[in-house]
Amino acid sequence: MENDIKTSPDAIIEAHQIRKSFGPLEVLKGVSLNVDQSKTIVIVGPSGSGKSTLIRCFNLLEIINAGTILFEGKAISGDDKDAWKTRLDIGMVFQNFELFPHLTALENITLAPKIVKGISRDEANEKGIKLLEKVRIPEKENSFPDQLSGGQQQRVAIARTLAMEPKVMLYDEPTSALDPEMIKEVLDVIQQLSQEGTTSVVVTHEMGFARRVADRVVFMDHGEIVENAPTDQFFSGDVSERAKLFLEQILSH
Amino acid sequence: MDALDLTLEYITSDIFFRGAQMTLLLTIISVFFGIVVGLIIAVCQEINNKALNYIVVIYLWFFRGTPVLFQIIFVYNVLPQFGIELSSFSSGVVALALNEGAYIAEIMRAGLQSVGKGQRTAATALAMREWQVMRYIVLPQALRVIIPPIGNQFIGMLKLSALVSVVAVEELLLVANQAASSNFRYLEALMAAGVYYLAFTTVFMFIQRHIEIWAKGSRKRDLANVDVDTLNSTEHMETR
Numbered sequence: 001m002e003n004d005i006k007t008s009p010d011a012i013i014e015a016h017q018i019r020k021s022f023g024p025l026e027v028l029k030g031v032s033l034n035v036d037q038s039k040t041i042v043i044v045g046p047s048g049s050g051k052s053t054l055i056r057c058f059n060l061l062e063i064i065n066a067g068t069i070l071f072e073g074k075a076i077s078g079d080d081k082d083a084w085k086t087r088l089d090i091g092m093v094f095q096n097f098e099l100f101p102h103l104t105a106l107e108n109i110t111l112a113p114k115i116v117k118g119i120s121r122d123e124a125n126e127k128g129i130k131l132l133e134k135v136r137i138p139e140k141e142n143s144f145p146d147q148l149s150g151g152q153q154q155r156v157a158i159a160r161t162l163a164m165e166p167k168v169m170l171y172d173e174p175t176s177a178l179d180p181e182m183i184k185e186v187l188d189v190i191q192q193l194s195q196e197g198t199t200s201v202v203v204t205h206e207m208g209f210a211r212r213v214a215d216r217v218v219f220m221d222h223g224e225i226v227e228n229a230p231t232d233q234f235f236s237g238d239v240s241e242r243a244k245l246f247l248e249q250i251l252s253h
Numbered sequence: 254m255d256a257l258d259l260t261l262e263y264i265t266s267d268i269f270f271r272g273a274q275m276t277l278l279l280t281i282i283s284v285f286f287g288i289v290v291g292l293i294i295a296v297c298q299e300i301n302n303k304a305l306n307y308i309v310v311i312y313l314w315f316f317r318g319t320p321v322l323f324q325i326i327f328v329y330n331v332l333p334q335f336g337i338e339l340s341s342f343s344s345g346v347v348a349l350a351l352n353e354g355a356y357i358a359e360i361m362r363a364g365l366q367s368v369g370k371g372q373r374t375a376a377t378a379l380a381m382r383e384w385q386v387m388r389y390i391v392l393p394q395a396l397r398v399i400i401p402p403i404g405n406q407f408i409g410m411l412k413l414s415a416l417v418s419v420v421a422v423e424e425l426l427l428v429a430n431q432a433a434s435s436n437f438r439y440l441e442a443l444m445a446a447g448v449y450y451l452a453f454t455t456v457f458m459f460i461q462r463h464i465e466i467w468a469k470g471s472r473k474r475d476l477a478n479v480d481v482d483t484l485n486s487t488e489h490m491e492t493r
């Protein structure tokens with residue numbers, strides 16, 4: 001199962017033995033991971049272990065050096081001119097929100113649907129307002145990003161990604177840049193989406209969230225997946241020494 | 254004839270008026286092509302191509318490292334030896350625009366780089382293609398940084414344009430100088446030219462001031478319908 005390419009019917013993303021280097025530094029050392037339809041995977045691991053790099057390979061922000069990534073059974077690896085088509089289906093939310101500061105909250109959400117998908121202004125606006133309600137910040141549609149709190153900005157960023165109706169949501173440490181009191185409001189939104197059946201891959205250090213929301217937890221260290229287990233098993237302590245050590249460290253503070 | 258009368262006569266005379274027109278024309282055309290050249294250079298600097306990067310470095314080295322007067326005389330007198338023969342007006346514009354481009358490139362680069370990498374990545378992740386990222390994310394923000402200093406370049410160019418009198422373009426300073434040398438009434442001729450220069454720079458400054466206000470405050474309108482708690486949280490940026 002480690003080496004040969006096996007398409008599994010439930011998987012929407014299948015990564016097989018992918019490798020990625022930055023110059024001499026190998027950051028992903030043959031990583032294999034399946035992301036199942038409608039499931040939520042939480043990826044944990046120490047800083048520099050390659051978590052961000054892994055999920056950035058899924059939406060082709062990074063191009064892998066070896067291995068394959070299948071999306072709905074079709075290979076997406078390799079830098080082609082059609083990378084943007086893959087990104088239509090795989091959305092991403094970033095640690096630092098990365099809202100466009102010259103646009104209002106609503107314009108942030110509607111821009112890509114309008115210019116990429118060609119959706120009409122009225123339709124995009126209507127949908128955008130619904131999404132703002134969904135992420136629980138109605139009435140902020142005309143605010144600019146720097147008039148919003150961090151938690152509000154991240155929820156706008158989530159709405160902006162949802163507006164493209166991707167089949168998979170990738171979150172790269174969505175709450176790491178937030179003040180503690182704002183973490184919950186963002187995690188609640190991600191949890192709700194996950195429970196509604198949005199396929200999600202979440203890189204996070206929030207273990208409580210992982211326990212509540214994840215179907216599987218993946219532990220990465222030094223560019224490898226050390227553990228990939230159902231959530232219950234992962235937290236029951238039935239895991240490798242390295243994973244146990246990491247868990248102890250992160251839960252103790 | 255007393256000084257004031259003669260000055261007024263010069264200001265309203267056809268020849269001074271045409272000289273002023275020529276100065277204004279030189280300024281606007283040179284800055285315009287300077288912007289085009291600057292944009293090309295800025296883009297070449299962003300592109301990862303060794304040959305292009307080298308050409309740009311040499312270009313900047315030459316045009317920033319030699320006097321503009323040298324460049325004007327060079328274009329007018331040396332280029333014909335290589336088969337490129339330009340009128341004195343065209344020579345002036347070419348030299349001024351090429352020189353201007355070297356400086357505007359720097360302004361453009363600062364503008365383009367004012368838009369963080371994270372935003373470009375976010376736009377890319379939203380399935381925008383490279384030109385869309387440029388058009389909808391980078392340029393609108395870069396323009397707010399680029400446009401105000403370009404106002405300064407207009408004012409600078411207005412003064413620089415006097416240098417093309419050296420290749421006998423009938424611009425304001427040459428006209429004034431010629432008028433004065435026929436009757437030695439330098440005070441009056443220079444006052445007349447000075448009035449035109451100051452009038453132009455005043456208008457440019459006025460326009461520039463308004464553009465700066467636009468660049469800084471084009472969002473004020475939106476603050477009108479913001480509620481109190483967001484206003485408090487944004488106080489830090491409003492009191493800057």
Ligand SMILES: Nc1ncnc2c1ncn2[C@@H]1O[C@H](COP(=O)(O)OP(=O)(O)OP(=O)(O)O)[C@@H](O)[C@H]1O
Pocket residue numbers: 022027045046047048049050051052053054
């Ligand atoms: N564009 C890049 N160029 C060079 N090195 C990079 C680049 N991106 C990541 N790296 C390096 O790759 C390694 C893995 O980075 P990555 O961001 O994937 O780790 P991470 O697990 O997400 O860590 P963190 O928890 O700090 O976000 C790090 O050593 C990092 O310095």
Ligand SMILES: [Mg+2]
Pocket residue numbers: 051052053172173
């Ligand atoms: Mg990371």
